[in-house]
Amino acid sequence: MLWLDLGNTRLKYWLTDDIGQIVDHDAKQHLQAPAELLMGLTDRFERYAPDFIGISSVLGEALNIKVTETLSRLNIPFEFVHVDAAHPLMRSDYNDQQLGCDRWLQMLGAVDKKKRQCVIGCGTAVTIDLIDHATHLGGYIFPSIYLQRESLFSGTKQITISNGAFDSVGQGMTTQDAVHRGILLSIVGAINEISHRHPNFEVIMTGGDAAIIAQHVNRPVRLRDDLLLNGLARYFDHSKQT
Numbered sequence: 001m002l003w004l005d006l007g008n009t010r011l012k013y014w015l016t017d018d019i020g021q022i023v024d025h026d027a028k029q030h031l032q033a034p035a036e037l038l039m040g041l042t043d044r045f046e047r048y049a050p051d052f053i054g055i056s057s058v059l060g061e062a063l064n065i066k067v068t069e070t071l072s073r074l075n076i077p078f079e080f081v082h083v084d085a086a087h088p089l090m091r092s093d094y095n096d097q098q099l100g101c102d103r104w105l106q107m108l109g110a111v112d113k114k115k116r117q118c119v120i121g122c123g124t125a126v127t128i129d130l131i132d133h134a135t136h137l138g139g140y141i142f143p144s145i146y147l148q149r150e151s152l153f154s155g156t157k158q159i160t161i162s163n164g165a166f167d168s169v170g171q172g173m174t175t176q177d178a179v180h181r182g183i184l185l186s187i188v189g190a191i192n193e194i195s196h197r198h199p200n201f202e203v204i205m206t207g208g209d210a211a212i213i214a215q216h217v218n219r220p221v222r223l224r225d226d227l228l229l230n231g232l233a234r235y236f237d238h239s240k241q242t
């Protein structure tokens with residue numbers, strides 16, 4: 001199988017064998033040209049001769065059409081995920097026309113009907129979702145630390161910071177530190193507040209920036225890099241059974 005995750009910044013792919021083991025995996029910036037990036041990867045994909053391609057995309061109709069055109073040339077059946085708010089593994093009252101499918105799949109990949117869970121996706125946006133015994137209770141969306149820095153850079157005259165490390169939440173004494181620490185605290189502080197309000201929820205984090213953020217959270221955090229893949233596998237298993 002070939003599994004694709006088209007996020008706002010990166011294209012992730014996984015090739016898995018018959019027993020679900022990952023035989024190849026990578027994440028690449030697509031620069032809003034995912035179809036062209038996929039074109040360059042087709043040789044690699046064809047080498048493994050996958051019999052199915054399952055796709056999560058939050059890139060919108062126009063880019064999905066281009067991706068569809070590229071994938072059609074492979075002559076391998078493929079299917080885009082559609083959010084199912086009444087899925088047997090997890091119920092959700094969130095507006096299902098709006099819920100991002102990567103966000104939903106991450107939850108589907110993590111959900112455990114015996115637990116209360118807080119699933120945090122740290123990609124281009126940071127999403128924080130609460131799940132109570134397999135019922136999605138809703139969540140929050142924040143700009144990532146990088147998007148926040150870009151918005152300060154572009155919306156102010158005297159803040160000209162465009163790079164540097166996000167490594168502390170202590171107060172800063174320079175613009176550079178104040179910007180990075182303030183932004184990091186906005187996410188870490190929100191996570192701490194949400195986990196304070198929901199003390200019995202297991203905190204699970206995934207996505208490109210999960211490790212940077214998790215270090216400063218004052219609760220035990222489970223870092224998982226397999227949630228979206230797991231969600232894709234669960235979704236397509238189910239649709240084959242019905």
Ligand SMILES: Nc1ncnc2c1ncn2[C@@H]1O[C@H](COP(=O)(O)OP(=O)(O)O)[C@@H](O)[C@H]1O
Nearest residue numbers: 007008009010011122123124125146207208209
């Ligand atoms: N402006 C930026 N500068 C540097 N790195 C960035 C920037 N925006 C995002 N990133 C990085 O890109 C990665 C995106 O993470 P990922 O989970 O793949 O997100 P998405 O699913 O939204 O594509 C993160 O590791 C983040 O550190």
Ligand SMILES: CC(C)(COP(=O)(O)O)[C@@H](O)C(=O)NCCC(=O)O
Nearest residue numbers: 007008058098099100103123124125
């Ligand atoms: C919230 C997101 C931007 C996160 O995307 P990502 O950071 O993974 O690229 C995406 O799931 C999305 O576009 N969601 C639609 C809005 C919603 O979930 O309500």
Ligand SMILES: [K+]
Nearest residue numbers: 008058124125
């Ligand atoms: K967007």
